[in-house]
Amino acid sequence: MPSAKIEGPKIADVEIKRVLVREITDALEKAYKLPRKVYVVLIKENPPENVGAGGELIIDKRKS
Amino acid sequence: MPSAKIEGPKIADVEIKRVLVREITDALEKAYKLPRKVYVVLIKENPPENVGAGGELIIDKRKS
């Protein structure tokens, strides 16, 4: 605590996750001014058939 | 935003997800009166060994 939970699509490259976690933690550290070790970041990856935007599945948007 | 996150068991048929996202979005649109494109719906599927109800795993309820 504090923590951040990210919900997004699949991230293929672990280096992108590495940078994302570092930068989110930088932002949290600046806001809450607690020791860096306390911040937790969770990246949640969602398949496109499980996400709807504007009432449509992402998997259907890509088709159309 | 606004968004809805659904937690439930696995859904085998993508058509059920399609209808679920559409109907959840209909309900959100009616409540919040924002442009349809802003609503996000996430469907989270949980394996039965990771869900407890009444203190028991679903996987054990099915056995008993």
Add this chain to the structure above:
Amino acid sequence: MPSAKIEGPKIADVEIKRVLVREITDALEKAYKLPRKVYVVLIKENPPENVGAGGELIIDKRKS
């Protein structure tokens, strides 16, 4: 279980919450085909200074 968590702005009128919960539950019931009593819906209300969209607080968007 299954459940839905809604994240959105403040809803002033309890009748809107009543309809929202009923319609979200209708959609869940149709998708998961479980007894109606098992579905839980949580409505989370967020103040506009705690929500960012496109990198800006909602409170600032309204001003600009």
Add this chain to the structure above:
Amino acid sequence: MPSAKIEGPKIADVEIKRVLVREITDALEKAYKLPRKVYVVLIKENPPENVGAGGELIIDKRKS
């Protein structure tokens, strides 16, 4: 409702999940004093490349 969502690393042994759900439910039951059947517990398992602590992915901590 009430419910608990657990976020943690992968749990290899289903017996550990079984005990975790039972004990979390015991704690909820004692706090909220509702019939045991209403409590839901979700266990979320996260791969180490999707969790950051102190600004670093768990997968990198294990290497160093």
Add this chain to the structure above:
Amino acid sequence: MPSAKIEGPKIADVEIKRVLVREITDALEKAYKLPRKVYVVLIKENPPENVGAGGELIIDKRKS
């Protein structure tokens, strides 16, 4: 990490929260076998007009 998020109704007495956090942490510690200091528990309190069960707001169930 690991962490637990509890969603429930309002808890009037802080001693109940104190015991709930201690017992949830006991259960997490037994399951994950990590140092006790790493576990975080969040208690979320929901007003009865923001929770639906079986398609009805809690606030309406209490009336009927």
Add this chain to the structure above:
Amino acid sequence: MPSAKIEGPKIADVEIKRVLVREITDALEKAYKLPRKVYVVLIKENPPENVGAGGELIIDKRKS
């Protein structure tokens, strides 16, 4: 979508929220490479009597 939900203590100064949302969005944009307007950030503020760390409420840690 993608979105980030931040869980932390109360933030007294709205300027800190403003910067936090901007920087979290910067990090998301760099990772997911989608148009900036799609990212949503929610800041959740928790009272110290509702957060446990290491099995103790924050409110008790401050006393000891």
